[in-house]
Amino acid sequence: MGGDTVTVKVEEREIEEVEYEEMNDGDDDDDDEGDDATEMAIHWVQRRSLMPRTLESQITLEKTPSYFVTQEAPRRIFNMSRDTKLIVVVRNPVTRAISDYTQTLSKKPDIPTFEGLSFRNRTLGLVDASWNAIRIGMYALHLESWLRYFPLAQIHFVSGERLITDPAGEMARVQDFLGIKRLITDKHFYFNKTKGFPCLKKPESSLLPRCLGKSKGRTHVQIDPEVIDQLREFYRPYNIKFYETVGQDFRWE
Numbered sequence: 315m316g317g318d319t320v321t322v323k324v325e326e327r328e329i330e331e332v333e334y335e336e337m338n339d340g341d342d343d344d345d346d347e348g349d350d351a352t353e354m355a356i357h358w359v360q361r362r363s364l365m366p367r368t369l370e371s372q373i374t375l376e377k378t379p380s381y382f383v384t385q386e387a388p389r390r391i392f393n394m395s396r397d398t399k400l401i402v403v404v405r406n407p408v409t410r411a412i413s414d415y416t417q418t419l420s421k422k423p424d425i426p427t428f429e430g431l432s433f434r435n436r437t438l439g440l441v442d443a444s445w446n447a448i449r450i451g452m453y454a455l456h457l458e459s460w461l462r463y464f465p466l467a468q469i470h471f472v473s474g475e476r477l478i479t480d481p482a483g484e485m486a487r488v489q490d491f492l493g494i495k496r497l498i499t500d501k502h503f504y505f506n507k508t509k510g511f512p513c514l515k516k517p518e519s520s521l522l523p524r525c526l527g528k529s530k531g532r533t534h535v536q537i538d539p540e541v542i543d544q545l546r547e548f549y550r551p552y553n554i555k556f557y558e559t560v561g562q563d564f565r566w567e
């Protein structure tokens with residue numbers, strides 16, 4: 315379970331990255347699912363003790379993608395601090411599954427095809443909802459576990475699509491949710507043609523602009539369009555339930 319911690323110094327108007335050694339291989343993938351409960355609990359205690367001291371004027375952010383889909387995470391976070399604000403970046407679950415597969419394939423080139431892994435029975439159109447790449451995108455199910463502990467008002471959903479097309483707008487919503495001044499604005503982003511994505515610049519500093527790493531924004535594996543349609547159908551009820559629960563239409567259909 316890889317994760318990063320960031321301290322946002324609200325008053326000093328400065329964002330400081332605090333890097334920690336990863337607990338394991340630093341991989342953000344969800345291949346830690348096999349961890350047994352004890353190991354997870356130890357990781358949790360270690361992780362908490364690694365959180366930096368936070369002054370009244372600071373907010374500490376921790377980023378661990380797998381929390382959203384980890385059964386025990388809502389209870390543990392609630393027990394640590396019930397006031398924790400939660401931010402979840404969600405994107406079209408079909409694109410998310412292909413992105414996930416593309417990432418795994420880059421590390422393990424011998425895995426079966428996406429089409430092969432997606433179905434329990436392709437002829438019958440039976441999607442394999444136990445495959446992580448598919449399961450993670452069933453957002454409505456995962457959200458249920460969180461809503462048992464946290465009110466919806468404490469959870470903010472970032473649109474992964476808008477984060478690419480309008481990063482400043484999406485960041486404005488994040489800052490409003492956190493109750494901090496809108497310090498990150500369109501001045502902090504520019505579109506990098508080579509990368510094909512928005513990248514960061516820090517207008518007030520001499521630091522060079524910075525794009526996300528090579529593993530973010532890769533060309534996706536080509537998938538049979540029929541399979542894409544089948545997955546779109548599969549996700550539709552989960553997406554609709556998700557939109558209804560959060561009161562926001564992410565327009566994935």
Ligand SMILES: Nc1ncnc2c1ncn2[C@@H]1O[C@H](COP(=O)(O)OS(=O)(=O)O)[C@@H](OP(=O)(O)O)[C@H]1O
Binds near residue numbers: 379474531
């Ligand atoms: N600015 C910018 N630059 C590059 N990539 C961007 C950006 N904004 C969003 N994205 C999308 O982020 C996707 C990778 O994020 P991950 O989900 O793998 O990150 S993490 O593992 O949760 O940290 C990555 O998915 P892929 O395109 O499938 O690689 C991107 O589409």
